[in-house]
Amino acid sequence: VKSSWIARISKDPFRLFFPVGWICGVAGVVSWVPFAWMTDPFYPGGFHAVLMSRAFISSFVLGFLMTAIPRFTETETARPSEWGIGIISVLAVIIAAFWGRTPVASALTLAQLIIVLAFIVRRFRARRNNPPGSFLFVAIGLLLGAVGSGVELISGIEGFNSDSWLDSNWLLLARLFSFYAMVLALVLGVGARLFPGILGWSEIVQAQRKQYERPVPFFESIPGDLRIAMPIFLISFFIEIFVQESLGRSIRACVVTYVAFRYWRVHRAPPKKSWMNRALLASAWCIVVGEWLSAVFPDWGLDGKHIVFLGFSLVALLVAARVTLAHGDGLHCESRAWPYLPVTIFVFLAALGRTGVHWTPGDYFPHLAYAAILWLVGAFIWGSFFLRRLRARQN
Numbered sequence: 001v002k003s004s005w006i007a008r009i010s011k012d013p014f015r016l017f018f019p020v021g022w023i024c025g026v027a028g029v030v031s032w033v034p035f036a037w038m039t040d041p042f043y044p045g046g047f048h049a050v051l052m053s054r055a056f057i058s059s060f061v062l063g064f065l066m067t068a069i070p071r072f073t074e075t076e077t078a079r080p081s082e083w084g085i086g087i088i089s090v091l092a093v094i095i096a097a098f099w100g101r102t103p104v105a106s107a108l109t110l111a112q113l114i115i116v117l118a119f120i121v122r123r124f125r126a127r128r129n130n131p132p133g134s135f136l137f138v139a140i141g142l143l144l145g146a147v148g149s150g151v152e153l154i155s156g157i158e159g160f161n162s163d164s165w166l167d168s169n170w171l172l173l174a175r176l177f178s179f180y181a182m183v184l185a186l187v188l189g190v191g192a193r194l195f196p197g198i199l200g201w202s203e204i205v206q207a208q209r210k211q212y213e214r215p216v217p218f219f220e221s222i223p224g225d226l227r228i229a230m231p232i233f234l235i236s237f238f239i240e241i242f243v244q245e246s247l248g249r250s251i252r253a254c255v256v257t258y259v260a261f262r263y264w265r266v267h268r269a270p271p272k273k274s275w276m277n278r279a280l281l282a283s284a285w286c287i288v289v290g291e292w293l294s295a296v297f298p299d300w301g302l303d304g305k306h307i308v309f310l311g312f313s314l315v316a317l318l319v320a321a322r323v324t325l326a327h328g329d330g331l332h333c334e335s336r337a338w339p340y341l342p343v344t345i346f347v348f349l350a351a352l353g354r355t356g357v358h359w360t361p362g363d364y365f366p367h368l369a370y371a372a373i374l375w376l377v378g379a380f381i382w383g384s385f386f387l388r389r390l391r392a393r394q395n
């Protein structure tokens with residue numbers, strides 16, 4: 001029984017990572033609720049940020065990549081040592097976040113990223129097929145995350161005088177890489193291949209497959225427009241930090257908008273009509289609009305940026321939903337409004353509420369708590385439907 005369980009997780013690592021990710025998301029957001037009303041609470045800012053970016057999103061990313069990469073490259077499935085170390089590192093992040101050990105959490109994130117990069121490189125070398133060309137963004141995203149958490153780790157080591165070689169701008173850039181750039185790059189890279197497939201734009205998918213399913217070096221399989229978009233995307237972070245915040249963000253918003261229109265066709269009704277697809281388009285719009293708002297109104301700070309973060313959370317939940325159904329009950333549930341419509345509505349309301357706190361400085365923390373509750377309702381509806389469907393099936 002034990003070995004068949006291990007074999008099933010090796011084949012479908014998402015069955016382990018998605019539930020753990022869901023628990024991390026709930027724990028990371030729920031912390032704002034008691035904080036608003038307790039008399040002597042612990043401020044959950046650091047705990048929340050670490051848990052959301054390094055445990056919630058990371059688990060969904062690890063689960064997705066460890067499941068998808070072997071299939072795309074037609075190589076071996078995840079080894080127990082690979083997913084085992086991956087899941088231990090996620091659990092260790094939770095403990096490090098709880099004890100406020102940010103450098104330890106950075107070290108663990110770095111370890112996670114090295115594991116996943118090694119996982120990809122091993123399969124990439126043995127590949128019988130190229131992965132989709134847009135996965136260039138996945139590789140760059142993981143590298144950005146590794147650089148960001150590496151710099152944060154070094155600067156956070158006690159007694160280390162970061163001023164001697166790192167000024168605060170480089171640290172800001174590292175934070176931007178590890179908390180946000182990595183996830184955005186992953187959404188663009190995975191989304192450019194996955195979203196058109198889910199939405200039913202079969203001609204886009206066929207053109208992509210024709211380009212990457214060929215015995216050519218991977219670089220040749222990358223679409224020309226993404227080869228141009230990648231350096232612009234990278235430069236935008238440096239411009240944001242070192243030249244002008246709004247300019248850097250606007251350049252990046254242009255790249256995101258380009259991918260959203262060209263590959264996700266957010267401006268068109270998708271050929272496949274389903275509640276899943278409406279929800280996916282809503283999450284895409286959440287990210288596009290959030291990027292532009294944070295470019296045009298940089299003074300909204302993290303309050304504005306959370307529109308993008310909540311968009312990421314919706315994408316993670318929806319991609320996980322698709323993977324779960326595709327490897328289980330089948331996709332017929334996607335045509336039903338439940339749970340897609342309420343999950344989307346609650347995440348949207350949470351996004352509005354989370355950004356809205358910017359205008360309620362007097363009641364900042366209670367409003368954070370209301371936004372958190374809205375997100376949690378959405379997450380629980382998702383969990384009530386998908387968690388039991390994630391259980392490994394007997395074959």
Ligand code: HEM
Pocket residue numbers: 029032044045046048049052053057175179302306309310312313350351354368369371372373375
């Ligand atoms: C509605 C629920 C949410 C609330 C009330 C909330 C609240 C907050 C607050 C107040 C901060 C600032 C903490 C500080 O600097 O002390 C923060 C930071 C952060 N949040 Fe959230 N958040 C929510 C949802 C999310 C979600 C769903 C994600 C990720 C998918 C996320 C990711 C982050 C990250 C990465 C940071 C740190 C960003 C940085 O410092 O650069 N949050 N959140």
